Amino acid sequence: MKKKLLSIMACILLLTGCGRIPKLENCEEVVAEIDGKSFTVDELYDDLKASYGTTLLVNMIDTYIANKEIETDDSAREYAKNELETLKQQYELYQMDFEAAMKQAGYETEDQLLDEIILQYKKDKVVEKYAEEQITDEEVENYYNENIFGEITAKHILIKPETTSTMSDEEKKSKEDEALNKAKDLINKLNEGEDFDTLAKENSDDTGSASEGGLIKDFTKTGENSVVAEFWDAAYNLKDGEYTSEPVKSSYGYHIILKVSQNERPSLEDTKDDILSTLAQDALQNDTNLSSKYWAKIREKYNLNIIDSDMKKVYRSEERRVGKECRSRW
Numbered sequence: 001m002k003k004k005l006l007s008i009m010a011c012i013l014l015l016t017g018c019g020r021i022p023k024l025e026n027c028e029e030v031v032a033e034i035d036g037k038s039f040t041v042d043e044l045y046d047d048l049k050a051s052y053g054t055t056l057l058v059n060m061i062d063t064y065i066a067n068k069e070i071e072t073d074d075s076a077r078e079y080a081k082n083e084l085e086t087l088k089q090q091y092e093l094y095q096m097d098f099e100a101a102m103k104q105a106g107y108e109t110e111d112q113l114l115d116e117i118i119l120q121y122k123k124d125k126v127v128e129k130y131a132e133e134q135i136t137d138e139e140v141e142n143y144y145n146e147n148i149f150g151e152i153t154a155k156h157i158l159i160k161p162e163t164t165s166t167m168s169d170e171e172k173k174s175k176e177d178e179a180l181n182k183a184k185d186l187i188n189k190l191n192e193g194e195d196f197d198t199l200a201k202e203n204s205d206d207t208g209s210a211s212e213g214g215l216i217k218d219f220t221k222t223g224e225n226s227v228v229a230e231f232w233d234a235a236y237n238l239k240d241g242e243y244t245s246e247p248v249k250s251s252y253g254y255h256i257i258l259k260v261s262q263n264e265r266p267s268l269e270d271t272k273d274d275i276l277s278t279l280a281q282d283a284l285q286n287d288t289n290l291s292s293k294y295w296a297k298i299r300e301k302y303n304l305n306i307i308d309s310d311m312k313k314v315y316r317s318e319e320r321r322v323g324k325e326c327r328s329r330w
Helices: 002-015 041-069 074-093 098-104 110-133 137-147 169-191 196-203 229-236 268-286 290-301 309-329
Strands: 030-034 037-040 152-159 215-219 248-250 253-262
Touching: 030 041, 037 041, 041 110, 041 290, 041 309, 074 098, 074 110, 110 268, 110 290, 137 268, 152 169, 152 196, 152 229, 169 196, 169 253, 229 248, 229 253, 268 290, 290 309
Parallel strands: none
Antiparallel strands: 030 037, 152 215, 152 253, 248 253
């Protein structure tokens, strides 16, 4: 009854000239007109709902969940600032107008863009958190046994083959052999008692470490401070003070590695959080549909109930598609 009374009042206002929005006789609001046709809010809503309604609704739901689950703290703000700065640098590198591109994308100010980056950061954290909850203790323990070791400090001499993309296979092979033989000669000099630091400073092609005698501190098998697998395996299998008896080949060239020291292995308890984060991120990166699948599960935890039958049908159809693709990957 209240809704009917309001509709009658709206029509009276329209007829008396008090209505601010044009309306048809049935009181539908008009958003545009051309000769012979008025386009109403209801028509616009129906078309928008059919085309984008479910997507917009899900985005609203996920935004609510992200804001409820994850606080906008200093780490989120710092992440957003760094992402924004990276974007600016990329546009500057390619001599493109960042301000124009930002406004074309619908952001009037950098603060609006920062808010969007923060929101995406929070959404990513929500799904990563759920992904971590799916990881078993056995998976964590297996990762710990296979990948977590004490940090190693070592010295190395890198000899790079002087190859170019324009060389023939024979020319490349010749340069590879030259680099290998030079590395072997350096090992012979070490065997004869020459100083490792001096040889590194005079011969290493790793400009970042050569000046310090080839020193690389506290590297790991995985994570931010990791090295290529060939380098890690060789260093790990050496004793403190021992160097490789043969050159170690990697994508960078040929290494001569001297192990300085290795820290004690951290405990499983101390590394569990990092392991969970790594495994969750790896799982999400390796399966592009997993994030969508997990978001559906997260909404279920919040007892999502889509009332509109049309949008519910679209949502359920998308759920089934994602679930089918995930199963096919397994």
